[in-house]
Amino acid sequence: MKKHGSKIVRVVTWCMGIAVILCALYIMANGLGLVDSLDFGAGAYYYADIPAFERFDHKNAYRSSVPMWVCIVLFLAWGWLMYRLWVWLEQRNQRHDQQSNQNTTGKK
Amino acid sequence: MKGNSTNSTTTAVRNNSNWSDLYKKEDWLAVWIGFIVIILGTLDVLLGWDFFAALKFKTYALWETLTPEQLESGKYASLGSQLTGAFFGKLVLTGVLLAVLFGIGAKLMGEKLGKFIPAFLVLYFIAIIVRLISAEYTLNRYLEWAFWALFVGLLISNTLRVPDWLKPAVKTEFYIKTGLVIMGFSVLFSNIAKFGLYGLGIAWIVTPIVIIFMWQLGTRVLKIDNKPLVMTLSAATSVCGTSAAIATGAACKAKKEDLSLAVSISIIFTILMMVFEPMIIRACGMTPLMGGSLIGGTVDSTGAVVVAGTALGEEAQQAAVLVKSIQNILIGFIAFFVAVFFATRVDNTEKRSVGASEIWVRFPKFIIGFFVASLVASFIVSPVFGSDQVGAINKVLDQYKNWAFVLAFTSIGLDTHFKTIIKQMHGGKVLWLYIIGQAFNILLTLFAVWLLLSGVIFPIPTLTV
Numbered sequence: 001m002k003k004h005g006s007k008i009v010r011v012v013t014w015c016m017g018i019a020v021i022l023c024a025l026y027i028m029a030n031g032l033g034l035v036d037s038l039d040f041g042a043g044a045y046y047y048a049d050i051p052a053f054e055r056f057d058h059k060n061a062y063r064s065s066v067p068m069w070v071c072i073v074l075f076l077a078w079g080w081l082m083y084r085l086w087v088w089l090e091q092r093n094q095r096h097d098q099q100s101n102q103n104t105t106g107k108k
Numbered sequence: 109m110k111g112n113s114t115n116s117t118t119t120a121v122r123n124n125s126n127w128s129d130l131y132k133k134e135d136w137l138a139v140w141i142g143f144i145v146i147i148l149g150t151l152d153v154l155l156g157w158d159f160f161a162a163l164k165f166k167t168y169a170l171w172e173t174l175t176p177e178q179l180e181s182g183k184y185a186s187l188g189s190q191l192t193g194a195f196f197g198k199l200v201l202t203g204v205l206l207a208v209l210f211g212i213g214a215k216l217m218g219e220k221l222g223k224f225i226p227a228f229l230v231l232y233f234i235a236i237i238v239r240l241i242s243a244e245y246t247l248n249r250y251l252e253w254a255f256w257a258l259f260v261g262l263l264i265s266n267t268l269r270v271p272d273w274l275k276p277a278v279k280t281e282f283y284i285k286t287g288l289v290i291m292g293f294s295v296l297f298s299n300i301a302k303f304g305l306y307g308l309g310i311a312w313i314v315t316p317i318v319i320i321f322m323w324q325l326g327t328r329v330l331k332i333d334n335k336p337l338v339m340t341l342s343a344a345t346s347v348c349g350t351s352a353a354i355a356t357g358a359a360c361k362a363k364k365e366d367l368s369l370a371v372s373i374s375i376i377f378t379i380l381m382m383v384f385e386p387m388i389i390r391a392c393g394m395t396p397l398m399g400g401s402l403i404g405g406t407v408d409s410t411g412a413v414v415v416a417g418t419a420l421g422e423e424a425q426q427a428a429v430l431v432k433s434i435q436n437i438l439i440g441f442i443a444f445f446v447a448v449f450f451a452t453r454v455d456n457t458e459k460r461s462v463g464a465s466e467i468w469v470r471f472p473k474f475i476i477g478f479f480v481a482s483l484v485a486s487f488i489v490s491p492v493f494g495s496d497q498v499g500a501i502n503k504v505l506d507q508y509k510n511w512a513f514v515l516a517f518t519s520i521g522l523d524t525h526f527k528t529i530i531k532q533m534h535g536g537k538v539l540w541l542y543i544i545g546q547a548f549n550i551l552l553t554l555f556a557v558w559l560l561l562s563g564v565i566f567p568i569p570t571l572t573v
Contacts, residue, residue: 017536028246028379033383033419035418041415043409046294054499075308086323
């Protein structure tokens with residue numbers, strides 16, 4: 001039963017992979033999703049790769065009443081909190097693995 | 109006994125770090141080379157030398173018909189008309205500069221110059237072919253250099269055998285780290301406050317949650333044992349695709365195949381998302397502000413974000429760019445935390461407490477170069493000379509960054525076999541990791557966008573377009 005299930009998953013995965021590639025090829029072949037006035041597309045991975053990026057990046061598009069230092073403090077605080085969460089989860093995972101290994105060794 | 113073992117390991121680690129690392133180790137050499145390029149690029153713009161910019165092909169059409177407006181814009185030129193004396197001058201200048209800088213670096217790392225330089229020049233020639241291919245009208249819009257560098261490299265290594273004399277120049281990590289230090293100058297910290305708390309909420313609250321979710325999914329649920337691959341793909345999905353994958357992959361010391369797989373998956377799905385996401389957003393009747401912010405937070409490459417945002421109108425384009433600008437600055441921080449996490453949690457196989465000195469030894473030093481470059485650009489060059497000058501400098505530096513990455517991705521292709529990449533798919537689990545992770549990313553960003561921009565709880569911000 002398990003073997004049968006894994007075979008289905010493998011077939012679905014292959015179908016998904018092929019469908020995604022065919023879809024991407026179709027999009028490229030037909031020039032879908034592009035904007036005539038823009039001379040770039042998904043190929044410009046990073047903002048500096050986009051010719052004259054400053055024309056899209058208006059300096060005062062949004063006027064915030066929140067000072068920059070508040071944004072920086074919140075940015076660093078959230079980053080630190082999430083890092084601690086990640087470390088805590090990983091430590092818990094490792095403890096769980098150790099216990100599982102001990103249980104397996106004990107049974108043997 | 110265990111204590112003795114720990115002490116001896118710590119001592120060994122400490123002994124491995126000394127002052128000569130500064131001019132012998134790849135990480136530091138990448139930092140110095142990156143800084144040299146940044147200094148030269150900065151002087152080139154500020155002093156008006158106007159000669160340092162590296163070679164770049166103009167977009168040309170092979171089978172497409174360009175409109176008269178496109179032809180008149182000056183952004184396009186037939187391939188033949190580009191091959192002028194100035195073009196070959198740039199080609200030689202770029203090649204010589206890269207050969208000298210990387211040659212000195214290779215020599216300091218113990219490579220013989222007599223072997224490195226000829227091999228590097230051949231690699232540079234292959235990189236020229238890659239950039240030529242990726243300047244083609246359609247290919248340029250959808251795939252560009254990273255994909256084609258991998259493709260050409262893989263084609264050579266899997267059909268012809270890569271000769272031994274070429275191998276001294278195949279230094280993937282060295283090129284990547286140097287490119288990343290140069291890229292650091294374009295990461296402007298001031299972008300963090302561009303969209304106030306709205307932008308921070310959409311771009312920064314979501315990103316680390318998605319990374320942690322994908323990490324748990326990949327390592328615990330799907331049980332992918334290749335942790336650097338899980339990490340690289342998670343960063344590519346949640347931050348900004350190829351650039352984030354390159355930085356994070358280097359920070360967690362991912363294998364070449366891991367990076368190529370993460371980048372390929374991200375690129376292919378970006379093409380799909382660029383087309384379908386605006387369609388779905390429009391069908392759902394979402395406001396342009398919410399739609400643009402969702403695109404900015406979820407579509408991987410910046411180019412695709414601008415195009416998809418533009419498809420929804422000017423306000424959506426602006427919102428998309430604002431959110432993506434914040435995500436672009438996350439690259440360095442994510443890479444930093446990933447490097448610390450891997451040094452203390454993943455690579456620390458003995459699971460003992462790791463002191464600051466040991467973290468320092470294991471820490472990838474090029475990230476320091478990346479941060480210093482970013483801080484100098486954000487807090488020294490930008491306030492003193494203005495953001496327009498920083499933009500002009502980055503225009504010069506961007507081409508060197510791209511050349512370094514093209515050399516890196518070509519090297520990856522030359523050093524990889526198709527079989528290894530297929531093996532790295534872990535029976536398709538990696539594909540599902542991306543799909544489920546990206547779906548979670550979209551849902552969480554949608555929730556953040558609704559919470560902040562729908563007007564239900566917070567006032568709707570006004571964007572000037």
